[in-house]
Amino acid sequence: MLRRIALFGGIYNNYLALEAALRDIRQRGVDGIYCLGDFGAFGPHPDRVFPLIWDYQVECIQGNYDQSLARDLPDCQCGYTDPRDNYFARISYEYTYQHTSPENRRWLGTLPTQRRLLLGRYRVLLCHGSPRKINEFLWESTTSTAFLQWLCATYEADVICATHTGIKWQRNLEAIQTSGRGSPLLGRTMTEACAHSKATTAKLFVNVGVLGRPENDGTPRVWYTILEADPELRVEFVPVEYDYRRLAREMRDEKLPEEFVETILTGWWTTCLEILPAKERKRGKF
Amino acid sequence: MLLPILEEAAATVHLAHLDDLWFQITGTLCNLACRHCFISCSPHNHTFGFIPRAQVEEALAESVALGVKEYYFTGGEPFLHPDIVPLVCQALRLGPVTILTNATVLRDDWLRELAHAERESLYSLEFRVSLDGYEAERNDAVRGAGTFARTMQGVRRLLEHGFLPVITVAHVEEELSPETLYHCFVEMLRRFGYDRPRVKILPLLRLGAETQRTRGYLPQERVTAEMLADFDLDQLLCRHARVLTDRGVYVCPILLEAADARLGDDLQSGLRSFSLRYSACYTCYLHGTICANASAQRRDL
Numbered sequence: 260m261l262r263r264i265a266l267f268g269g270i271y272n273n274y275l276a277l278e279a280a281l282r283d284i285r286q287r288g289v290d291g292i293y294c295l296g297d298f299g300a301f302g303p304h305p306d307r308v309f310p311l312i313w314d315y316q317v318e319c320i321q322g323n324y325d326q327s328l329a330r331d332l333p334d335c336q337c338g339y340t341d342p343r344d345n346y347f348a349r350i351s352y353e354y355t356y357q358h359t360s361p362e363n364r365r366w367l368g369t370l371p372t373q374r375r376l377l378l379g380r381y382r383v384l385l386c387h388g389s390p391r392k393i394n395e396f397l398w399e400s401t402t403s404t405a406f407l408q409w410l411c412a413t414y415e416a417d418v419i420c421a422t423h424t425g426i427k428w429q430r431n432l433e434a435i436q437t438s439g440r441g442s443p444l445l446g447r448t449m450t451e452a453c454a455h456s457k458a459t460t461a462k463l464f465v466n467v468g469v470l471g472r473p474e475n476d477g478t479p480r481v482w483y484t485i486l487e488a489d490p491e492l493r494v495e496f497v498p499v500e501y502d503y504r505r506l507a508r509e510m511r512d513e514k515l516p517e518e519f520v521e522t523i524l525t526g527w528w529t530t531c532l533e534i535l536p537a538k539e540r541k542r543g544k545f
Numbered sequence: 546m547l548l549p550i551l552e553e554a555a556a557t558v559h560l561a562h563l564d565d566l567w568f569q570i571t572g573t574l575c576n577l578a579c580r581h582c583f584i585s586c587s588p589h590n591h592t593f594g595f596i597p598r599a600q601v602e603e604a605l606a607e608s609v610a611l612g613v614k615e616y617y618f619t620g621g622e623p624f625l626h627p628d629i630v631p632l633v634c635q636a637l638r639l640g641p642v643t644i645l646t647n648a649t650v651l652r653d654d655w656l657r658e659l660a661h662a663e664r665e666s667l668y669s670l671e672f673r674v675s676l677d678g679y680e681a682e683r684n685d686a687v688r689g690a691g692t693f694a695r696t697m698q699g700v701r702r703l704l705e706h707g708f709l710p711v712i713t714v715a716h717v718e719e720e721l722s723p724e725t726l727y728h729c730f731v732e733m734l735r736r737f738g739y740d741r742p743r744v745k746i747l748p749l750l751r752l753g754a755e756t757q758r759t760r761g762y763l764p765q766e767r768v769t770a771e772m773l774a775d776f777d778l779d780q781l782l783c784r785h786a787r788v789l790t791d792r793g794v795y796v797c798p799i800l801l802e803a804a805d806a807r808l809g810d811d812l813q814s815g816l817r818s819f820s821l822r823y824s825a826c827y828t829c830y831l832h833g834t835i836c837a838n839a840s841a842q843r844r845d846l
């Protein structure tokens with residue numbers, strides 16, 4: 260039975276961070292490793308990601324980027340308004356497409372778009388964006404608890420894990436008070452909530468974060484997630500330190516945009532900022 | 546009253562899920578009377594009135610059971626409503642809130658309270674500020690004399706209180722491409738001191754006052770069943786939103802004046818499907834969910 264698993268998403272060609280994360284995960288010991296999609300974009304040498312995934316027997320699902328690559332679509336179809344964002348999105352998609360072998364692209368096409376598993380007594384649903392749409396953004400500050408509860412009920416899951424936005428977060432889904440002053444239970448960490456009520460029907464949403472680029476917090480580290488049911492649910496976000504300077508050098512050697520390199524080095528997002536909701540945007544520098 | 550142009554509907558759109566609950570909080574009442582306003586709001590248009598506070602609170606409570614993801618407050622000008630600040634604070638405890646405003650009547654004490662409510666909340670409070678020209682003459686020709694200066698003063702206030710308003714621009718200057726417009730606005734806002742400007746360009750809705758300023762929809766500007774055959778209906782707002790008004794629940798904020806757009810008295814009854822028979826649906830067909838925030842875009846692969 261699965262008790263303890265590791266999850267991540269958004270590798271974005273960052274094979275160096277992937278390798279560091281996988282080593283760390285192996286050292287900690289888990290019953291399974293899961294990648295929630297978006298292998299390509301942003302970084303250098305896409306084909307260096309795949310052998311690592313296979314060596315470590317990572318179970319994978321498809322992201323929207325992977326779907327575009329596998330279907331030979333002409334672009335990643337991110338559809339930004341800012342012409343500057345579109346320009347960068349095109350460069351990174353074309354680079355990734357050109358440098359991902361046809362076999363690896365085909366392999367991406369064989370991946371399922373969702374997975375279900377049992378972790379302890381909890382039904383866990385793994386998806387890329389959301390259970391209903393592969394490229395839906397579920398940001399912490401624009402996703403109501405009521406909506407997450409609806410997703411859990413509709414998709415018959417106790418825990419939903421997603422990625423796609425590039426910033427990790429989690430929410431314990433308890434009953435919502437609609438009147439009175441505030442809802443003290445909302446937004447607690449799972450551990451706090453379990454201590455508070457020994458509810459057996461705990462529900463949880465986790466955005467497991469991404470390994471490919473820092474999460475707009477001014478540090479170069481990236482993140483993966485450990486999810487445990489022992490027997491209560493527990494989430495741990497694990498920071499990954501890796502040789503980001505080497506990644507930056509390789510990106511420059513591959514003539515990838517300096518804007519992307521800057522993000523790797525500084526931890527601040529420099530492109531595609533318009534999709535950020537107000538709260539997440541304010542936490543960043545640009 | 547807006548009449549349908551198609552005898553047979555191009556498609557019947559079922560609500561997939563109530564993601565977005567809109568409040569037409571001040572109805573069609575606005576302190577401005579813009580020449581392109583697609584529901585002809587003005588200080589005198591009482592077609593739709595203010596929604597009483599209790600009715601909003603009831604809908605908020607109901608919305609939780611329905612799993613609503615985001616709330617939008619629009620009008621008219623939402624800040625004319627006497628209870629707008631407490632209502633937004635209440636909504637922010639349940640989910641993210643977006644306010645669509647012309648930013649000309651904002652007060653510091655309101656913004657202080659709203660900033661506090663956002664800090665206390667898990668959720669974002671977005672301000673979408675309407676401005677239609679990047680220079681005073683261009684804007685004021687459409688929105689009225691002096692409105693550029695007043696709106697920019699509102700933008701300044703919002704920035705001072707730590708908000709990052711999204712400047713929402715109707716594409717009234719059709720001779721400029723959306724890209725050019727976007728650039729001009731970004732430049733203007735940077736010069737103004739908004740160092741990370743957020744700009745959203747909206748297509749024109751050729752309804753209401755706009756039909757007098759330029760023109761209404763042409764007969765060929767319509768959706769047909771064939772056009773929708775391969776179309777992802779998820780792109781349409783009516784697939785995942787409803788609007789509460791003081792006169793009941795409507796299918797979308799665009800068709801408030803349409804003959805059959807009123808779907809029910811309350812949220813439950815307003816969830817039923819809607820048949821697309823209006824020219825304005827053509828704009829949604831071309832541009833997708835034009836009213837949503839970029840953080841919630843629904844592009845298909």
Ligand code: SF4
Nearest residue numbers: 575579582586621647
């Ligand atoms: S466009 Fe906005 S600000 Fe102008 S009249 Fe209509 S509701 Fe009021």
Ligand code: SF4
Nearest residue numbers: 782783797825826829
């Ligand atoms: S105007 Fe747009 S949102 Fe409203 S019913 Fe037509 S397609 Fe749907």
